[in-house]
Amino acid sequence: MSVCQSKEVSQFCLEGKFIEFVIKDGYKLKGLLLGTYDGEYYIKLAKNLRYAFDLRLQPGTWLQVVGEKKCDRKGGKVAFKAERVMAATGNTSATTQPQPPKTKATILMCQKSDCMKRGGKTLCQALEAALSDRGLEDQVTIKATGCMKNCKAGPNIVMPDKTRYSRIQADQVPLLMDKHFARHNREEQHPAISQPNLNEAFAKVSAI
Secondary structure, eight states: OOGGGGEEEEEEEEEEEEEEEEEETTTEEEEEEEEETTEEEEEEEOHHHHHHOOTTOOTTOEEEEEEEEEEETTTTEEEEEEEEEEEOOTTSOTTSOOOOOOOOEEEEEEOSHHHIIIIIHHHHHHHHHHHHHTTOTTTEEEEEESOOSOGGGOSEEEOTTSEEEESOOGGGHHHHHHHHSOOTTOGGGOTTSOGGGHHHHSEEEEEO
16 A cells, blocks of 8 residues: 555666757756657756756757656656766767767847847847857857746846846946856956946846
8 A cells, every 4th residue: 555656766768869858937948858769758857967958959869868767657657857868879870979969058048029129139149249259159058038027127148057137238248258157368358347346237136
């Protein structure tokens, strides 16, 4: 009569083609869809994997996913949770050396109309320029999202460490980059903004 006997936990290893990411609330990465020879699977990602994934991973990329499988005997439901995700050769030549998915930091930016009207387009251009100036294009990517539920305080962005900012303007981007990424000796380009004023320069809403 033990309740714990109703669920069976085991390890799984699946290999297949990446279909798409599963995003909640417009910007929260939760899992991915994997197409295998046996069908399509939804696989939840462990928290450490959600932060590490390159959200520009191309559909059709062959992946090998290893993790924990929970089977609910009563409901007949099976849940998959990934602990490791690696590149797989799939049906390509065995001589091809698989490369692991590239890990990039991701800046999430609301692309809804309210944020765009409040300077979102200019902010996006400033972020792209700042990444280019600092040689961070291969390390950081900007991803457009749906509404972040804070329209009146737009533009809204979420940095790679999950810190959320509102009312960010283009001229504040250099300081924002210096706070979250390596300075790359760029202090001389904005001497008027001092480090003690860092907390006053941004409207920090919350850490997700």
